[in-house]
Amino acid sequence: SLDARGWLLDVLGCINEIPSQVFSLGDVYTFEGYLTKKHPQNHNIRPKIRQQLQILRDHGFLEFVARGLYRKTKLAARK
Secondary structure, eight states: OOOOOOOHHHHHHHHHHOOOEEHHHHHHHTHHHHHHHHHOOOHHHHHHHHHHHHHHHHHHHHEEEEEEEEEEEEHTHHH
16 A cells, blocks of 8 residues: 555665664664654554564565664665
8 A cells, every 4th residue: 555655665764864784673763753743643653663674674675683683685775
């Protein structure tokens, strides 16, 4: 859906704002306020962030490093 695609692109955009290749879930949570403003109808921002990280991992944009840690792939860096 358009909304799902919007979420995916918004979270990917936030990840691309993080300067390091390896980042934590907490790093992505710093964008919670921004995502709340972009998606005011959603009252479960943190679970939605985690869901989008899983989707990005499943599609090869991220690698799971350890609990709460992710690594950007070369695929993500091109976006």
